[in-house]
Amino acid sequence: MTPTITAFERSPDGGKGLARDTRVRWALEEVGQPYAVRLVSFQAMKEPAHLALHPFGQIPTYEEGDLALFETGSIVLHIAERHAGLLPDDANARARAISWMFAAVNTIEPPILELVTARILESDKPWTWERMPLVVDRVRDRLRQLAARLGDADWLDGKFSAGDLMMVSVLLRLRMSGILDEFPNLAAYVARGEARPAYKRAFAAQLAVNTSELPTA
Amino acid sequence: MTPTITAFERSPDGGKGLARDTRVRWALEEVGQPYAVRLVSFQAMKEPAHLALHPFGQIPTYEEGDLALFETGSIVLHIAERHAGLLPDDANARARAISWMFAAVNTIEPPILELVTARILESDKPWTWERMPLVVDRVRDRLRQLAARLGDADWLDGKFSAGDLMMVSVLLRLRMSGILDEFPNLAAYVARGEARPAYKRAFAAQLAVNTSELPTA
Secondary structure (H helix, E strand, O other): OEEEEEEEOOOOOOOOOOOOOHHHHHHHHHHHHEEEEEEHHHHHOOHHHHHHHOOOOOEEEEOOOOEEEHHHHHHHHHHHOOOOOOOOOOHHHHHHHHHHHHHHHHHHHHOOOOOOHHHOOOOOOOOOHHHHHHHHHHHHHHHHHHHHHHOOOOOOOOOOOOHHHHHHHHOOOOOOOOOOOOOHHHHHEEEEEHOOOOHHHHHHHHHHOOOOOOOOO | OEEEEEEEEOOOOOOOOOOOHHHOOOOOOOOOOOOEEEEEHHHHHOHHHHHHHOOOOOEEEEEEEOOEEHHHHHHHHHHHHHHOOOOOOOOHHHHHHHHHHHHHHHHHHHHHHHHHHHOOOOOOOOHHHHHHHHHHHHHHHHHHHHHHOOOOOOOOOOOOOOHHHHHHHHHHHHHHOOOHHHHHHHHHOOOOOHHHHHHHHHHHHHHHOOOOOOOOO
């Protein structure tokens, strides 16, 4: 059964691939699972039909028969558990890959979200530029630890996994800030993720949505 | 095989149960799995032996035979997948419970972490008290959506699950702020979590550590 995901009718990033549907598209492309996309407007995301699918009024969602899921991490894990290619067969290695998925969203992403919030939601506040070095340093502290662990390996733990998919996706949010380039092995790690054919297909698919003509009412 | 977890030798919260080992203790208590605890000092957490277990120099970790895991969410998921009591048997309900685990750590916890950061790490900054209403409102926005979804149900999706365990644990971080009390159904939800015998045992265990005499060198 072909699953249906939701994505922004028009992403706030204009197609840079930072909206979270890209993570789900990437996972589906890695495992070779075709999917349908339903685009939702900002207005529709806050309406009851979408809130029934996603309690926080966001994208992506994932529908497959009777199953409806929200939260990117759990959607990627669901895909990874049901198809080969994103989790190792060995039970211990599998559990460690899932640790990296949680590390991406609960250890690395929160300080990055704080940076994004400062730059976007608080950009007009008098404190923001004085405060920025503190926010950036919290991101840097985490990246330093991540870079130390990665070392000169290609991926975080053996072969590419859903843990890498999530971590690369989270790190991509830093590209514009320049912070990633302070850690050459992390920049190369992200570039390896982006070079994967499945990532390229996912990126192209979201870009096509975001550069198409919007339907007129 | 009895797993070993790590916890703070002395938690920064003095035993309020907010350190993340409480989440893992709670999961182990829910499934009736005995466990051992190795306490680590702040200094030891930054040393190579601990960093080999936890790349970000934090607690908890989880060791069981050849398996070593970090990240609370993945440890709780690992426990939930291997023992009855924390995930439904039905595959779809199971996937939805995991969605709530990710929602707890990636949608609800980030704005709460930002609030904790503002109150602790930036408490001496000139902007902090002017900025605080913005930070609190971002927490409130998420809680409003969560409260709307929970409604008058006991738990987020059917019976108590690892999703509730993680969500209650994340919400507990708000207790001191008073924000939780603005949402009576969420306050009652958290109280239901705290009333579970397994939570009480987990809380008592961490409190005993944090109120014991420290060994003298």
